[in-house]
Amino acid sequence: MAARHSANVRLVEDRTRGVTPLPGEEALDGTIRQVLVDHGKLLTDAGGVSATDDLYVLGLTSHGCVNVMLALEEHFDVEFLDHLLKAETFASIAAIRGALYESGVPRDGAAASGAGT
Amino acid sequence: MPSSRGAMAATEWVDVLVGSGTLIPTGVAGVWAHGEVFARVLRGVEDLLASVLRTSEVEVRRFPPVQEVTVLHRSGYLRSFPHLTGVVSTFSGDERAHRDLLDALERGADYDGAFRLSPMALCSSACHPLYPTLRGRLPKGGRWFDVRGQVFRNEPSDDPARMVAFHQYELVYVGEPEGADRHAEMQLALALELLGGLGLSVSALPATDPFFGRTGRVLASVQLDAGAKVEVHGPTGPSSPTTALASVNRHRDHFATAFSIVTAAGAPAHSACIGFGVERIGLALLWRYGIDCSEWPASVQERLWPGVTR
Numbered sequence: 001m002a003a004r005h006s007a008n009v010r011l012v013e014d015r016t017r018g019v020t021p022l023p024g025e026e027a028l029d030g031t032i033r034q035v036l037v038d039h040g041k042l043l044t045d046a047g048g049v050s051a052t053d054d055l056y057v058l059g060l061t062s063h064g065c066v067n068v069m070l071a072l073e074e075h076f077d078v079e080f081l082d083h084l085l086k087a088e089t090f091a092s093i094a095a096i097r098g099a100l101y102e103s104g105v106p107r108d109g110a111a112a113s114g115a116g117t
Numbered sequence: 118m119p120s121s122r123g124a125m126a127a128t129e130w131v132d133v134l135v136g137s138g139t140l141i142p143t144g145v146a147g148v149w150a151h152g153e154v155f156a157r158v159l160r161g162v163e164d165l166l167a168s169v170l171r172t173s174e175v176e177v178r179r180f181p182p183v184q185e186v187t188v189l190h191r192s193g194y195l196r197s198f199p200h201l202t203g204v205v206s207t208f209s210g211d212e213r214a215h216r217d218l219l220d221a222l223e224r225g226a227d228y229d230g231a232f233r234l235s236p237m238a239l240c241s242s243a244c245h246p247l248y249p250t251l252r253g254r255l256p257k258g259g260r261w262f263d264v265r266g267q268v269f270r271n272e273p274s275d276d277p278a279r280m281v282a283f284h285q286y287e288l289v290y291v292g293e294p295e296g297a298d299r300h301a302e303m304q305l306a307l308a309l310e311l312l313g314g315l316g317l318s319v320s321a322l323p324a325t326d327p328f329f330g331r332t333g334r335v336l337a338s339v340q341l342d343a344g345a346k347v348e349v350h351g352p353t354g355p356s357s358p359t360t361a362l363a364s365v366n367r368h369r370d371h372f373a374t375a376f377s378i379v380t381a382a383g384a385p386a387h388s389a390c391i392g393f394g395v396e397r398i399g400l401a402l403l404w405r406y407g408i409d410c411s412e413w414p415a416s417v418q419e420r421l422w423p424g425v426t427r
Binding site (some may be wrong): 056061062063065066069070079080082085086087088089090 | 193196331332334335336338339340341342343345369371
């Protein structure tokens with residue numbers, strides 16, 4: 001239980017720390033941002049969205065969300081873990097980043113180039 | 118509820134409905150014919166819904182049970198609900214193809230090769246064929262539609278409350294975002310009052326559509342978070358405590374964007390609908406009051422069939 005709790009805390013930290021991402025995270029955030037530009041259909045330019053901005057407030061719809069999910073899975077050749085298939089996972093770039101790490105995307109900058117491209 | 122029905126097993130209740138000729142099985146799970154009593158109850162329910170929902174500004178639309186298949190493409194239905202979808206295949210072969218079809222039939226072999234997808238699909242929701250007809254600019258304040266139609270959902274079940282083919286009665290608003298929100302709130306209150314007024318024990322519950330697969334889990338979660346769907350639940354039989362009798366759906370600009378519908382100001386329109394499951398409301402009344410409608414409370418009979426008890 002304690003281990004699970006600390007994992008959750010780490011996850012929350014991963015998802016909320018986005019203001020000053022680490023170098024590897026910056027590259028990953030850039031890739032996520034590009035996927036949002038291509039597939040998210042936000043009401044604003046996704047290229048200027050910060051890591052912690054609420055994507056739903058910025059116009060991410062349920063179908064936009066699924067498009068982003070599928071594009072990220074294809075790009076990184078991973079599948080989001082079952083328990084991450086929920087609205088919260090796609091609420092911000094930082095949340096998506098945390099979910100990608102948790103689903104198997106390596107925590108280094110090289111990963112941002114992706115296996116699926 | 119009489120205790121005898123309250124203690125019934127699900128199969129016993131189906132036996133009562135079938136034994137009384139209220140529902141007639143067709144041999145296909147989830148597809149039922151309606152006997153005289155059920156037909157009368159459903160007519161009463163639809164007339165009541167029409168009398169309550171159809172105000173002067175409401176336009177009436179009636180669509181056949183098939184629609185253009187492109188409605189499924191453009192609305193995203195195939196992405197969200199492939200498992201519920203029915204498309205229409207038709208024969209367009211020559212004499213030879215006809216002979217092959219009959220040969221296959223004779224041998225008990227598959228003959229689906231003789232049929233090809235047509236430009237038609239079974240109606241996925243009573244309001245879906247409406248949106249392609251609204252392309253363009255709406256008047257200020259939007260438009261309201263009274264839509265009744267036959268709907269197909271491929272979820273075969275022995276539970277009469279989960280039919281494959283059934284009737285939906287909907288009141289749809291298409292217009293400004295605030296109009297759609299107001300419509301959704303008002304119609305939810307109205308549905309609770311209307312169904313509660315028939316003596317049904319109903320409550321409103323946040324809900325999700327039965328989306329398909331992994332992406333469906335995300336769609337359902339976003340839908341729930343956004344409060345986009347609320348169902349009005351009530352008991353329809355012993356197989357489950359409650360079933361959705363009606364639902365209020367806030368589509369935001371989903372259909373309007375898909376079908377190029379804009380507000381008077383030129384912005385993407387929003388839509389919202391309340392849909393009533395006519396058969397389910399009929400079943401809820403039968404479960405509540407029994408299969409002999411002449412024994413139902415006079416107040417309920419008067420609402421469904423005005424003048425009948427005089």
